[in-house]
Each structure stands twice: as C-alpha cells, then as structure tokens.
Amino acid sequence: MSVLDALIIVAAGLAAGMMNTIVGAGSLITFPTLLALGYAPVTANVSNTVGVLWGSVSGAIGYRRELRGQRRRVLVLGSASLMGGIVGGVLLLTLPSSVFRGVVPVLILVACGLVIVQPMLSRWVASRRRKPVEHGGAALYVGIFVTGVYGGYFGAAQGVILLALLGIFIADNLQRLNAVKNVLALVANGVAAVLFVFFADVAWLVVVVIAVGSVLGAQLGAHVGRRLPASALRGLIVVVGLVAAVKLLVS
DSSP states (O other): OOHHHHHHHHHHHHHHHHHHHHTSOTHHHHHHHHHHTTOOHHHHHHHHHHHHHHHHHHHHHHTHHHHTTOHHHHHHHHHHHHHHHHHHHHHHHHSOTHHHHTHHHHHHHHHHHHHHTHHHHHHHHHHTOSSOOTTOOHHHHHHHHHHHHHHHHTOTTHHHHHHHHHHHHOOSOHHHHHHHHHHHHHHHHHHHHHHHHHHSOOOHHHHHHHHHHHHHHHHHHHHHHTTSOHHHHHHHHHHHHHHHHHHHHHO
16 A cells, blocks of 8 residues: 555545544545556455444544433434444345445435425334333334345445434434434444454455544544534535435445
C-alpha cells in the first residue's frame, strides 16, 4: 500500500465513520474506494466490514448518553441483530454476490419511503396497541433479524433500514433510536467480522487504515448528529438512502 493509497483510505474511513454514526451507508464510500484501488470484491467487502467495525464501536460510545434507559430494548433487539449477522456472514462466504444485488436497492428505497411516512405509521401502530411495547414487538424483531442478515452480508445503508423500522414500531425520540441503531449495526457487523477474521481473506493493513479513519469520523458524527433536529435527521436519512439506492442500481 502506497502512502497515497493509505491517505485515500483514511479519508474514506473518516467520511464513512461519520456517515454511519449519523445515518448509515458509510460502506458506500469505503467499499468502492477499495475496489478502485485494485482490491478483489470479496477481500474489499470483508476487510471493509472489519475496518468500519471500529468506527461502529466509536459511534456507539459517542451516543452513549442517548442509550441511557434502553438496556432491555438493546438486549432484545440486539439478539435479533446477532443472529441475523451470523446468517449474513455465512451467506457472504458461501453465496455469489449477485444473489442480493437486485434486492438491496429495492430494500433501501422501501426504507426511504418508510422514513418519510414514519410519523403517520408510528401513530397507526400505537393506536392499534393496547399498551406500548418497549422493544417494538414481534414484527420489529423479525425486521431487525432480516436487516441483520443484510448487514452481515453487505451492510451498506443498513442504518437507513434500521432507523425506518425503529421509528415505526417504537414511540421514542429519533436521537435515542439512532443510538440504538448504532448498537444494532455494531452487533450485526461485529459477529460477521469475527467470521471473516477466521474464514476469509482479510487485508489487515486496509483494516487498520480504515479503522483509524472511521473511529475519528464516528466521534465527529456523534457530535454533529445529536445536534440535528428530528426533521433534519429524517431528511438526511432519506437523501442518503436515495443516493445509496441509485448508486447501487447504476453499479
């Protein structure tokens, strides 16, 4: 790896760490960067997952204030992310990447639509429940599991999908849900990263360089993200999701 390549990857990691903490879709920066620098697709994917994982840890720590009082919620939904991440990681190691290629942009576009109508859907879900469910109920659990599968397999814009689901099924402040999103993405990516370390070809120098950038970017993202009002955060989620979907469709 040349010095110039390292600087490019650090910059991509910085941007990805910031974007992942606020919204998601940071892998749409780092993954194409690694491909452009000549890394094989699977090596780039697994190395990117292991590298941005440290940014996810940093982002979760950066949002620790918003996580207070959500221990049970995180534990319940985290188990769904854990199982989904394992399944997704195994799928990446065993199936061709073309399997999800056509589905991913559609998932992201659906998530963007859900974010737009999320306040209305949240009120509808709440009106049909006899009492609030802290962890969102069975439908959210299944949704988090499926998103975890996607996160372990590829993960770009995983945060967009998670925030859409959390906002619909849990009546809470969007910033607090964003903090939960960061932990759920960390769990799914983390368990997949463990699988990749043992069973895939990881470019460790790439991992270190991405990790440095993503850790710094995540702290910056936490600082900026918690200052965004709910409407601005929701708008940013939709914009990033649309860009991600278009980019994946074009590529």
